[in-house]
Amino acid sequence: MPAFDFLKYCRVCTDRCCTGDILVTGEERARIVERTGKDQFEPDGHGLFTIRARGQCPYLASDGLCSVHDIRPEVCRMYPYWPDVDDGQVKIPWDQTCPAAAHLPLEMRKDLEERARALVAKLGIESYARWYNTD
Numbered sequence: 001m002p003a004f005d006f007l008k009y010c011r012v013c014t015d016r017c018c019t020g021d022i023l024v025t026g027e028e029r030a031r032i033v034e035r036t037g038k039d040q041f042e043p044d045g046h047g048l049f050t051i052r053a054r055g056q057c058p059y060l061a062s063d064g065l066c067s068v069h070d071i072r073p074e075v076c077r078m079y080p081y082w083p084d085v086d087d088g089q090v091k092i093p094w095d096q097t098c099p100a101a102a103h104l105p106l107e108m109r110k111d112l113e114e115r116a117r118a119l120v121a122k123l124g125i126e127s128y129a130r131w132y133n134t135d
C-alpha cells in the first residue's frame with residue numbers, strides 16, 4: 001500500500017485538530033514528560049490523563065507540527081477517527097471537518113478504526129467511558 005501523505009493536507013490546513021481534550025494514558029504521559037520535561041497533563045483520578053488543549057496543544061510546535069510526533073498519544077495516531085461510547089456501545093465516527101479525512105485509503109481507514117477499537121479494549125470500556133463523559 002503506498003504511503004498516504006497526510007502532511008500534504010496538514011501543511012495547508014485551516015482546521016487544525018490539535019485542540020480540545022486529548023486522552024493520554026499513564027505510559028504515554030511518562031514518555032512525553034521524560035522527553036520534554038513538560039508536564040501538561042490533568043489526571044482523571046483513575047489512571048488516565050487529559051491534555052486540555054484550549055487554543056492548541058502545548059506540544060504543537062511553532063511550525064504547526066507535533067513536537068512529540070514519534071511518541072504522540074494513541075488518540076492522536078488514530079485521528080480523524082475516535083472512539084465514541086454511548087450506552088455501553090462503542091462506535092468509531094470520524095471527523096468530517098478534517099480535509100485529509102475524505103482522501104484516506106480504505107486500508108488506512110480500517111487500520112485507524114481498529115486502533116480506536118483496540119484502545120477502548122485496552123483501557124476497558126468503563127474506564128474509557130468515564131474519561132470520555134467527564135467534562
Ligand code: SF4
Binds near residue numbers: 011013079099
Ligand atoms: S484537521 Fe486533518 S488535515 Fe488538518 S491538521 Fe488535522 S489531520 Fe491535518
Ligand code: SF4
Binds near residue numbers: 057061076
Ligand atoms: S500531542 Fe501532538 S498530535 Fe497530539 S494533539 Fe498534541 S501536538 Fe497534536
